Amino acid sequence: MKKHSLTRRAVARMLLAAPAAALASAPLACQSAQGSRSGSSHLTAAEQKRRQDLARSTARLKKSVEHLDQMEIPVDADPAFRFTPLVGKK
Amino acid sequence: MTPEEALSASLAEVGPLIEKRKLSPVALAEASLARLETEGRELNAVVTVMKDRALAEARAVEKELASGKKRGPLQGIPYGVKDLLAAKGAPTTWGAKPFETQTTDADATVVKRLKEAGAVLVAKLSMIELAGGFGYDAASASATGPARNPWDPTRWTCGSSSGSAAATAAGLVGFAIASETWGSISCPSAFCGVSGLRPTYGRVPRTGAMALSFTMDKIGPMARSAEDCQVVLGAIAGADPDDPTSLSAPADLKVSALPREYKLGVVRVEGPVWEDEEAHLAFEDSLRLLARLGCRIDEARLPDLPFEEVAGIVLVSEAVAAFRPLLSSPQAADLLASGTRTALEASRAISGADYVRAMQARRIMQAEMDKLFDKFDVLVSPAVAFVATPLDANLEQAFSGPDPLGAAANLAGLPALTIPCGFSRANLPVGLQITGRTLEERRVLALGRLLQQRTEWHRRRPPGKPSAAAGGG
Numbered sequence: 001m002k003k004h005s006l007t008r009r010a011v012a013r014m015l016l017a018a019p020a021a022a023l024a025s026a027p028l029a030c031q032s033a034q035g036s037r038s039g040s041s042h043l044t045a046a047e048q049k050r051r052q053d054l055a056r057s058t059a060r061l062k063k064s065v066e067h068l069d070q071m072e073i074p075v076d077a078d079p080a081f082r083f084t085p086l087v088g089k090k
Numbered sequence: 091m092t093p094e095e096a097l098s099a100s101l102a103e104v105g106p107l108i109e110k111r112k113l114s115p116v117a118l119a120e121a122s123l124a125r126l127e128t129e130g131r132e133l134n135a136v137v138t139v140m141k142d143r144a145l146a147e148a149r150a151v152e153k154e155l156a157s158g159k160k161r162g163p164l165q166g167i168p169y170g171v172k173d174l175l176a177a178k179g180a181p182t183t184w185g186a187k188p189f190e191t192q193t194t195d196a197d198a199t200v201v202k203r204l205k206e207a208g209a210v211l212v213a214k215l216s217m218i219e220l221a222g223g224f225g226y227d228a229a230s231a232s233a234t235g236p237a238r239n240p241w242d243p244t245r246w247t248c249g250s251s252s253g254s255a256a257a258t259a260a261g262l263v264g265f266a267i268a269s270e271t272w273g274s275i276s277c278p279s280a281f282c283g284v285s286g287l288r289p290t291y292g293r294v295p296r297t298g299a300m301a302l303s304f305t306m307d308k309i310g311p312m313a314r315s316a317e318d319c320q321v322v323l324g325a326i327a328g329a330d331p332d333d334p335t336s337l338s339a340p341a342d343l344k345v346s347a348l349p350r351e352y353k354l355g356v357v358r359v360e361g362p363v364w365e366d367e368e369a370h371l372a373f374e375d376s377l378r379l380l381a382r383l384g385c386r387i388d389e390a391r392l393p394d395l396p397f398e399e400v401a402g403i404v405l406v407s408e409a410v411a412a413f414r415p416l417l418s419s420p421q422a423a424d425l426l427a428s429g430t431r432t433a434l435e436a437s438r439a440i441s442g443a444d445y446v447r448a449m450q451a452r453r454i455m456q457a458e459m460d461k462l463f464d465k466f467d468v469l470v471s472p473a474v475a476f477v478a479t480p481l482d483a484n485l486e487q488a489f490s491g492p493d494p495l496g497a498a499a500n501l502a503g504l505p506a507l508t509i510p511c512g513f514s515r516a517n518l519p520v521g522l523q524i525t526g527r528t529l530e531e532r533r534v535l536a537l538g539r540l541l542q543q544r545t546e547w548h549r550r551r552p553p554g555k556p557s558a559a560a561g562g563g
Contacts, residue, residue: 050431057225057429057436061406064399065444068451071396077450080305082335 093121097168098261098551100314101321105163111155115166115210118264119148122168122212125262130213133243134235135256137173137214138180144168144212151208163321165208167264172254173214174221174269174300175309177201184300185217185232185250188421198298199330200267200309207325215253215266218427222250223271223302223409225429227486229479232426236481239282240552241518245478248277251312255282258312261555265313265322269299271306272401272500273474273493279312279508280473280521285538285548286312287319290529291503292337294323295330303408304335305449306401306500315548316507316538323531339529345536347467350383352537355390355466357495357525359475366477372512372520373472379544380470380537390469393458397497400455403440403448404501410437428486456502463527468534471495473508473521499525507534510547519547 043051096104096113107113123141130136151166176182176194183189201211216234218226229236229246237252239245240260247256251268255278258266268275270288279286287310294309301307311322320343327341356377381387410433416422417434425431462469479488499506504525511522522541526534542548 049428053428054432054435057432058439061402061436061439064396064402065440067396067399068403068444068447071451071454073447073450073454078453079446079449080453080456081449 093117094125094261097122097125097264098314098555101163101167101264101318104167104264105165108155108166109160113166115148115151115155116145118166119144119168119210119212122263125260126170126213126257129260130257130262133238133240133256133260134232135216135237135247135253135260135262136170137183137185137216137234137253139213140177140180140211143177143179144210147205147210151210154208161206161208162325164204164325166210167208168210168212169204169265169267170213170215170254170257170263171198171201171211171267172217172251172269174217175200175267176298177211177214180214182214182300183233185219185221185234187233187424187426188416190233194298196298199295199332200326201298203326204267209264209325212263213257215257217252217254218250219425220409220413220427220430221269221271221274221300221302222427223405224427224433226427227484228428229481229483229485230426231428238481239478239518240555241283242478242516244481245518246281246481246483248281248474248478250274251278254312255279255284255286258282258284258314259552261551265311265318267309267322267326268312269307269309270500271303271308272405273496275308275310275312276473276496276506276508276521276523280510280519280523281478283510283519283521283547283550283552284312285315285319285510285542286310286508287316287323287531287535288506289323289327289531290337290505292335293327293339293341293505293529293531295328295333295336297330297332301412303405304412305408306405306503308503315542316509316535317542319507320535320539337529341531343532343535345532349533349536349540350385352467352533353386353388353465354380354537355462355469356387357390357392357469357471359472359491366514366516369477369512369514369520372514373522376511376522376541376545377470380541383540383544387470388466390462390466392462392494392498393455395451395455395458395498397455397494397501398492400448400451401497401501403444404452406433406437407440407445407448410434452501455498459498459502459504460527467526468530468537469495469525470537471523471525473523477514477516477518477520495525502528504528505531505534507538509538509541510550511541511545512547513550
């Protein structure tokens with residue numbers, strides 16, 4: 001059983017703890033379903049669905065960004081991040 | 091009252107019996123554990139039944155009561171938590187196969203606080219994989235399978251807090267802890283006919299909770315009534331040094347003005363048509379009742395801003411940031427939600443600048459939403475414009491309608507209470523949502539209590555469950 005501390009930051013650390021090299025070279029989830037075939041006419045049903053989903057998701061997000069671009073946002077508007085500079089540490 | 095009946099009763103009914111030692115916390119825990127193992131499994135509402143821990147906690151409470159130590163209305167009440175909260179003694183799976191054996195070395199702050207209040211943790215409850223943050227098109231996108239609705243097992247519970255809603259509705263627990271990033275408390279509460287409170291962002295600490303969207307995640311209770319939600323909120327709210335986003339504002343839940351004097355802004359859902367006329371009438375009847383009680387009701391118009399688009403950009407950006415290593419690892423092949431297979435690639439449609447601009451837009455939206463509360467004490471709306479969907483429904487299609495208030499309120503971190511307000515022709519619960527200004531849980535709870543004092547919808551129980559009352563109204 002894998003054990004880790006429970007804070008949200010620790011959760012992030014745990015996720016980041018996966019070997020970077022392994023992650024970088026890891027195939028995407030879809031690729032295991034895709035098999036060795038690469039031509040679009042030979043795509044599995046799962047890969048076809050994934051591509052459709054991807055196209056839909058990407059289009060939706062692009063549309064969202066377009067809507068955002070149409071909004072008047074002052075360049076100095078507070079982005080509401082919670083960032084506290086460290087003070088008194090040298 | 092038998093322990094089985096007590097599981098379907100309110101805290102106000104059960105608490106005094108436990109305090110006077112007319113109801114044993116151990117017997118209550120045993121009844122809960124037995125039902126979780128049978129009915130809970132049938133409903134796919136349970137991930138882990140925590141028998142050893144529950145019985146140890148229940149025995150400790152019983153001993154305390156025997157020695158005269160009183161901890162308040164939650165003492166001896168069995169409850170469950172959504173399986174994105176850490177608890178010693180059980181895996182914390184986040185509803186996902188890659189985390190099926192993940193364990194933690196401490197309790198989440200919410201679990202610690204409930205233990206302090208004397209509540210007895212009996213189960214980790216099922217959820218949509220990774221809280222559904224990447225999108226999903228099927229109820230089966232959970233490591234425990236599709237959660238069945240206690241009102242009709244061929245229907246879904248909604249998500250992502252599926253098990254919390256199902257277990258509460260079926261009377262397997264006295265109450266449950268759930269979470270919402272966008273809709274995950276309100277929709278399951280509506281589908282399952284329970285009272286669910288989404289607190290103000292930061293009101294309840296998230297230490298020990300899975301991070302999906304660090305600026306939108308909230309933790310809140312699901313229970314039998316607004317009054318019960320208020321009791322649980324009182325126990326779990328408040329600053330936590332381990333969660334820098336938690337608020338130090340005291341959870342003052344007392345109301346100064348009677349809710350019947352409230353000015354209510356009604357937000358109607360545009361787009362999707364109520365598929366069930368009785369469901370539509372249930373909502374309108376509730377408005378008429380509130381008017382008869384003296385509330386002033388007017389139509390509220392949301393500011394014309396791209397709430398859903400901005401919420402989508404923020405959520406996708408933060409969720410991909412939180413889970414990027416998992417999404418790009420071989421373990422991603424074990425994920426079930428359709429969105430997890432495309433999120434990483436699709437998120438490239440959003441630049442860093444887009445995220446910053448979305449957060450700037452969000453600040454403007456917060457201010458605009460706040461102005462609405464200069465005119466209205468609370469906003470009232472349908473929780474969702476339809477009742478529980480079939481278990482095999484395509485959720486992309488079923489939930490394709492707009493949700494501007496859900497997006498706006500979650501972006502602004504506003505509290506909302508969902509309560510049942512009637513039933514459809516097929517005897518499925520209809521949910522009404524009361525949304526308030528930041529930190530004004532007391533107002534949404536007060537209005538919910540007023541409605542529940544005058545109606546019996548929240549006392550109805552699913553077929554075959556012990557019933558506190560049979561009426562409607």
